[in-house]
Amino acid sequence: MKEIRNFIDGEFAATGRWFDKLAPYDGKVIGRVAEAGRADVDAAVKAARAALLGPWGQLSVSDRVDLLYAVADEIERRFEDFVDAEMTDIGQPAHFIRHVDVPRGAANFKVFADVIKNVPGEFFEMATPDGRGSLNYSLRRPVGVVAVICPWNLPFLLMTWKLGPAMACGNTVVVKPSEETPQAAALLGEVMNAVGIPRGVFNVVHGFGPDAAGEFLTTHPQVGAITFTGETRTGAAIMKAAADGARPVSLEMGGKNAAIVFADCDMDAAIEGTLRSCFANCGQVCLGTERVYVERPIHDEFVARLKAAVEKLQPGLPADPSSGMGPLISQDHRHKVLSYYRKAVEEGATVVTGGGVPDMPDALRGGWWIQPTIWTGLPDAATVLREEIFGPCCHIAPFDTEEEVLLRANDNPYGLASAVWTGNLQRTHRVAAALEAGIVWVNSWFLRDLRTPFGGAKQSGIGREGGVHSLEFYTELKNVCIKL
Numbered sequence: 001m002k003e004i005r006n007f008i009d010g011e012f013a014a015t016g017r018w019f020d021k022l023a024p025y026d027g028k029v030i031g032r033v034a035e036a037g038r039a040d041v042d043a044a045v046k047a048a049r050a051a052l053l054g055p056w057g058q059l060s061v062s063d064r065v066d067l068l069y070a071v072a073d074e075i076e077r078r079f080e081d082f083v084d085a086e087m088t089d090i091g092q093p094a095h096f097i098r099h100v101d102v103p104r105g106a107a108n109f110k111v112f113a114d115v116i117k118n119v120p121g122e123f124f125e126m127a128t129p130d131g132r133g134s135l136n137y138s139l140r141r142p143v144g145v146v147a148v149i150c151p152w153n154l155p156f157l158l159m160t161w162k163l164g165p166a167m168a169c170g171n172t173v174v175v176k177p178s179e180e181t182p183q184a185a186a187l188l189g190e191v192m193n194a195v196g197i198p199r200g201v202f203n204v205v206h207g208f209g210p211d212a213a214g215e216f217l218t219t220h221p222q223v224g225a226i227t228f229t230g231e232t233r234t235g236a237a238i239m240k241a242a243a244d245g246a247r248p249v250s251l252e253m254g255g256k257n258a259a260i261v262f263a264d265c266d267m268d269a270a271i272e273g274t275l276r277s278c279f280a281n282c283g284q285v286c287l288g289t290e291r292v293y294v295e296r297p298i299h300d301e302f303v304a305r306l307k308a309a310v311e312k313l314q315p316g317l318p319a320d321p322s323s324g325m326g327p328l329i330s331q332d333h334r335h336k337v338l339s340y341y342r343k344a345v346e347e348g349a350t351v352v353t354g355g356g357v358p359d360m361p362d363a364l365r366g367g368w369w370i371q372p373t374i375w376t377g378l379p380d381a382a383t384v385l386r387e388e389i390f391g392p393c394c395h396i397a398p399f400d401t402e403e404e405v406l407l408r409a410n411d412n413p414y415g416l417a418s419a420v421w422t423g424n425l426q427r428t429h430r431v432a433a434a435l436e437a438g439i440v441w442v443n444s445w446f447l448r449d450l451r452t453p454f455g456g457a458k459q460s461g462i463g464r465e466g467g468v469h470s471l472e473f474y475t476e477l478k479n480v481c482i483k484l
C-alpha cells in the first residue's frame with residue numbers, strides 16, 4: 001500500500017487527514033494520500049516565497065537552465081517509475097503513457113529551459129534635451145509564487161507543461177494535483193531533491209478543490225499568479241478567487257471540439273486520426289473531438305470504417321500490450337458519461353456501436369470500464385452535441401458545403417481545438433482561419449511543437465502558453481531607463 005505525502009520545503013509531510021486512491025481498472029485501494037489542510041498550504045506558500053527571495057532568486061539564468069536540464073535527465077532516468085505511477089493513477093495503456101505522457105514530462109523542462117536561455121531582450125536609445133540621451137532596456141522578472149492547479153486526465157504531461165515555464169522564468173511553485181492522480185507529483189518531489197533544486201522551489205499539496213487545498217491555495221494572499229487546467233466551471237471560480245488581489249490567471253479549460261472530414265481527404269489517415277482524437281485515453285483528452293462532421297459523399301463509408309476500427313479496441317489492463325483502451329478515471333465520471341449515453345438515446349440517436357458498459361472478467365468488474373460509442377442521427381442542438389462529455393464517444397453527422405460546416409462547427413460555446421481532414425490547400429487555409437478555436441490541426445491531431453501558442457478561444461480558455469508566449473504569463477516585464 002503506497003503512502004503519498006505532501007512535499008513542502010523539500011520534505012515529504014503528512015499532518016492531518018488521509019484519503020484513498022483507487023485504481024480505475026479494478027476500483028481497489030492502491031494507497032492513501034495525505035490531505036493538505038489550510039496550515040499545510042500556508043507552509044507550502046511560505047516555503048515557496050522564501051525560496052524566491054533566497055537561493056532560487058539568486059541563481060543566474062544559466063545555472064537555472066542547467067538545473068532544469070538535470071530535472072529532465074532525472075525524469076528520463078526514472079522513466080519507468082513515472083510510467084508505473086501514471087498507469088496506476090489513470091489506468092490507460094502503457095504504450096500511450098510511454099509515448100505521450102511521460103516523454104512530455106521531460107521535454108516540458110528542456111524546451112522552456114531553452115526558451116529562457118534564448119529569449120531576446122529589447123533596448124531603445126532616446127535623445128534627451130541635454131544631448132546625452134538615455135538608454136531603456138527591459139528585464140523579465142518572475143511573477144512570484146505560482147499556484148499550479150492540475151486536472152487528472154494527463155497528470156504528468158499537464159503538470160509539467162506548467163512547471164517547466166514557471167520554473168524556467170525563475171518563479172517558485174505550489175502544485176495542487178488532482179485528487180484522482182497524486183502520484184507523479186510526489187515522484188517529482190524526489191526528482192527535485194535528487195538533482196539539487198533548492199528546497200521550497202517546488203511544493204506539492206494534495207487534496208480536493210472547493211473549501212479544501214485547491215481553494216486554500218488559490219485564495220492565499222502570497223500567491224502571485226494562478227495557472228489552471230480543468231473544467232470551465234472551475235476556471236470561473238478560480239478567476240473569481242484571483243480577482244481578490246488582482247492576480248493574473250492562465251486558464252486552460254473544457255472543449256467540445258469538432259473534426260471536419262472533407263471528401264477529398266486521405267480516408268485512411270482521417271480514420272486513424274479520428275480514432276485517436278475521439279478515443280485516446282478513453283476519450284479523456286481536452287483536445288479530443290466529440291463532434292465529427294463528414295462530407296456527405298463519404299459519410300456512410302466513414303461511419304462504417306470508424307465503427308470497425310472502434311470495435312477492435314480491446315479494453316484491458318495498462319501493462320497488457322493488447323489493451324486498446326483503459327477505463328474512465330472514477331465512478332463519478334463514469335456515472336456522468338453514462339448519463340450522456342442515456343441522454344443521446346432519449347434524444348433520438350442511432351447507436352452505431354457501444355452505448356454501455358463492457359462485460360469484463362471478474363477481477364476487473366470493480367473498475368470503471370465503458371464502451372467506446374458512436375452515434376449518428378442527432379440534430380446539432382442535441383445535448384451530447386453541445387456539452388463536453390469527456391468520454392470515449394462521438395457523434396458523426398453529414399454536411400454538404402464548407403460554409404455550412406463552418407457555421408455548425410463554430411456554433412458552440414467552447415473553442416479549444418479542431419481537426420480538419422482535406423487534400424485541398426486553398427480550403428485548408430480558409431477553414432483554418434474561419435474556425436473559432438485556439439488550435440487547428442490539419443491532417444493530424446495532437447501534434448505538438450512546444451514553441452507554438454497553446455490555449456482556447458471562447459469558454460475554453462484565457463491566455464496562451466507555449467514557447468515565448470509562456471513568458472507573457474510567467475514573467476513581469478520591467479523597463480529600466482538610464483539617463484546617460
Ligand code: NAD
Nearest residue numbers: 150151152178208209210214215230231234252253254286
Ligand atoms: P476540474 O475542474 O474538476 O478539476 C481541476 C483541478 O481543479 C483539480 O485539481 C481540482 O481539485 C481543482 N479544483 C476544483 N475546484 C476548485 C476550486 N474551487 N478552487 C481551486 N481548485 C479547484 O477538472 P478535471 O475533472 O480534473 O479535468 C477535466 C477537465 O479539464 C475537462 O473539462 C477538460 O476539458 C479540462 N482540460 C482542459 C485542458 C486544456 O488544455 N484546455 C487540458 C486538460 C483538461
Ligand code: 6OD
Nearest residue numbers: 153161284285286287448
Ligand atoms: O500538449 C499540451 O501541452 C497540452 N496542454 C495538452 C492538453 C491536453 C488535454 O487533455
